[in-house]
Amino acid sequence: MTELMEYFSSPFVHRALLGIVxxxxxxxxxxxxxxxRSATFLISGAAHAALAGAALALVIGGAxxxxxxxxxxxxxFGVALSxxxxxxxxxxxxxxxxxxxxxxxxxxxxxxxLLISLIPQASSRVWGxxxxxxxxxSPTDLTVLTTMTVLVVVCFIISWRPFLFxxxxxxxxxxxxxxxxxxxxxxFALIGLSTSILLKGVGAIVVFAMLAAPAATAMLFAASVRRxxxxxxxxxxxxxxxxxxxxxxxxFSVSALAAMLASGSYLLGRTIIYxxxxxxxHSL
Amino acid sequence: xxEIITTQNLGYVYTQPPRRALExxxxxxxxxxxxxxxxxxxxxxxxxxKLLLGLLKxxxxxxxxxxxxxxxxxxxxxxxxxxxxxxxxxxxxxxVTARDVVHMAAACRYEGALPRKEINRRVYAALxxxxxxxMANHPFRALSGGQQQRALIARALVVDPVILIADEPxxxxxxxxxxxxxxxxxxxxHEKEVTVLAVVHDINPMVHxxxxxLLLNTQMVAFGLPADVLTSDVxxxxxxxxxxxxxxxxxxxxxxxxxxxx
Numbered sequence: 040m041t042e043l044m045e046y047f048s049s050p051f052v053h054r055a056l057l058g059i060v061x062x063x064x065x066x067x068x069x070x071x072x073x074x075x076r077s078a079t080f081l082i083s084g085a086a087h088a089a090l091a092g093a094a095l096a097l098v099i100g101g102a103x104x105x106x107x108x109x110x111x112x113x114x115x116f117g118v119a120l121s122x123x124x125x126x127x128x129x130x131x132x133x134x135x136x137x138x139x140x141x142x143x144x145x146x147x148x149x150x151x152x153l154l155i156s157l158i159p160q161a162s163s164r165v166w167g168x169x170x171x172x173x174x175x176x177s178p179t180d181l182t183v184l185t186t187m188t189v190l191v192v193v194c195f196i197i198s199w200r201p202f203l204f205x206x207x208x209x210x211x212x213x214x215x216x217x218x219x220x221x222x223x224x225x226x227f228a229l230i231g232l233s234t235s236i237l238l239k240g241v242g243a244i245v246v247f248a249m250l251a252a253p254a255a256t257a258m259l260f261a262a263s264v265r266r267x268x269x270x271x272x273x274x275x276x277x278x279x280x281x282x283x284x285x286x287x288x289x290x291f292s293v294s295a296l297a298a299m300l301a302s303g304s305y306l307l308g309r310t311i312i313y314x315x316x317x318x319x320x321h322s323l
Numbered sequence: 324x325x326e327i328i329t330t331q332n333l334g335y336v337y338t339q340p341p342r343r344a345l346e347x348x349x350x351x352x353x354x355x356x357x358x359x360x361x362x363x364x365x366x367x368x369x370x371x372x373k374l375l376l377g378l379l380k381x382x383x384x385x386x387x388x389x390x391x392x393x394x395x396x397x398x399x400x401x402x403x404x405x406x407x408x409x410x411x412x413x414x415x416x417x418x419v420t421a422r423d424v425v426h427m428a429a430a431c432r433y434e435g436a437l438p439r440k441e442i443n444r445r446v447y448a449a450l451x452x453x454x455x456x457x458m459a460n461h462p463f464r465a466l467s468g469g470q471q472q473r474a475l476i477a478r479a480l481v482v483d484p485v486i487l488i489a490d491e492p493x494x495x496x497x498x499x500x501x502x503x504x505x506x507x508x509x510x511x512x513h514e515k516e517v518t519v520l521a522v523v524h525d526i527n528p529m530v531h532x533x534x535x536x537l538l539l540n541t542q543m544v545a546f547g548l549p550a551d552v553l554t555s556d557v558x559x560x561x562x563x564x565x566x567x568x569x570x571x572x573x574x575x576x577x578x579x580x581x582x583x584x585x
Contacts, residue, residue: 075414075416075417075418076414077414077416200427200430200431200434201431203417203419203423203427204427204428204431206414206417207413207414207417207419207424207427208408208412208413208414208427210378210408210412211406211408211412211413211428211475211478212427212431213376213378214376214378214401214404214406214408215401215406215427215428215431215432215482216397216398216401216402216431216432217431258416258418261418262418262420262462262465263418263419263420263423263462264417264418264419264423266418267418
């Protein structure tokens with residue numbers, strides 16, 4: 040117990056905890072809306088596009104460029120890919136963004152590998168974004184993460200009703216006079232931004248699990264949008280917290296463990312639903 | 324009576340892929356009329372609806388809705404229209420309640436202009452009109468097809484429209500909801516002077532209530548009284564084959580445009 044208290048008094052763990060709260064906030068907002076729109080692949084796409092942005096920041100700024108520029112470079116590419124996907128979604132409402140995401144994903148990954156070959160001395164910093172580590176979040180990382188998360192929250196507060204309307208029925212929203220195209224771009228940009236800023240903490244490979252999986256699990260059980268968001272927050276936060284506690288005893292990667300727990304929650308949820316459906320109905 | 328919708332040689336060509344969806348459509352609808360828009364698949368029914376809503380700009384001719392051009396004065400036109408989309412067009416994965424669905428449109432139109440309490444009152448009044456008042460907090464995705472359609476109609480009615488445009492309001496609808504929707508559309512047009520335009524595949528259940536029928540097959544095949552439009556020659560021109568027509572006891576013509584065996 041003393042060992043655990045000592046562990047939780049470390050500034051690394053404090054920063055990781057704050058990181059987990061911020062991840063959970065993003066999961067409850069952008070993660071939920073990506074899941075509602077069946078555009079969760081956008082999270083994977085934006086995450087890998089962001090790698091190219093980080094690599095470009097290193098090529099332009101040099102191997103010792105600040106982490107802030109690295110994250111901003113990542114965010115610029117993540118948002119750009121999301122806007123590309125949004126431009127493809129306009130024609131078919133909420134469906135059919137996968138092609139644009141897939142092409143952008145592949146293009147960015149190829150670009151990232153090419154750029155990394157130009158800066159072999161700093162390639163580990165880009166690969167750090169691929170893997171991520173909650174315990175290695177620096178105060179600068181957290182400042183950027185907090186600022187961007189506040190930006191995401193403010194945008195959602197201001198545009199909540201339009202976001203919900205276009206997500207439910209894009210054409211209907213247009214017919215009722217809403218600038219659906221504009222809000223669609225904004226929503227996609229926020230999903231890309233959320234994804235990119237979380238990469239230092241959870242990494243491009245598993246960010247999907249922390250952003251999309253909690254919302255996907257929440258949607259299995261929640262009967263309202265608000266509940267979906269609360270459940271998504273709790274699943275993401277709980278997965279991170281449990282992973283942090285386990286890593287105090289076992290030398291596991293917190294990010295990977297949290298991602299496993301978050302995606303495991305989806306598998307568990309599906310299993311529960313499957314078993315519920317198999318259970319014979321009570322006869323009257 | 325006042326003309327509320329007019330079109331003159333209205334046409335539209337999609338560019339990607341290039342396809343002529345509509346041409347030479349000329350008709351006018353008066354206030355309070357109940358009009359059915361019918362025709363085979365791909366005949367331009369939904370395109371016409373989008374042109375009237377200002378969501379598409381006509382490539383030929385023009386349209387006016389209450390004296391305004393939808394393509395240029397979209398905001399003015401949309402203020403007087405309540406739109407019911409095709410049931411399949413909405414994303415029922417979003418865990419919204421029936422109340423949320425109606426509130427979306429109410430907030431869109433009235434937020435800032437009316438107190439929150441009044442907006443909520445209108446939302447519940449619209450749900451009561453479609454007999455869903457006691458299901459306001461039910462998840463939309465858990466409602467039956469007919470109840471979902473009624474929630475979408477309530478969403479259109481909450482903005483107190485002068486014109487109601489419904490795209491396939493009877494698609495996937497059970498018999499009970501079918502009757503509720505039909506009675507509601509009839510009451511709206513004949514008692515409250517709301518102009519109702521309904522895109523339908525099967526016109527039969529509503530033939531008795533209609534003031535006009537618009538028959539499309541990319542071009543406008545006919546527009547007029549149901550008895551003048553629903554004739555074997557006109558229907559053959561629209562559907563490219565003979566369409567059986569039954570005459571009911573009340574003397575109305577009922578074309579059988581659904582699936583038939585050869």
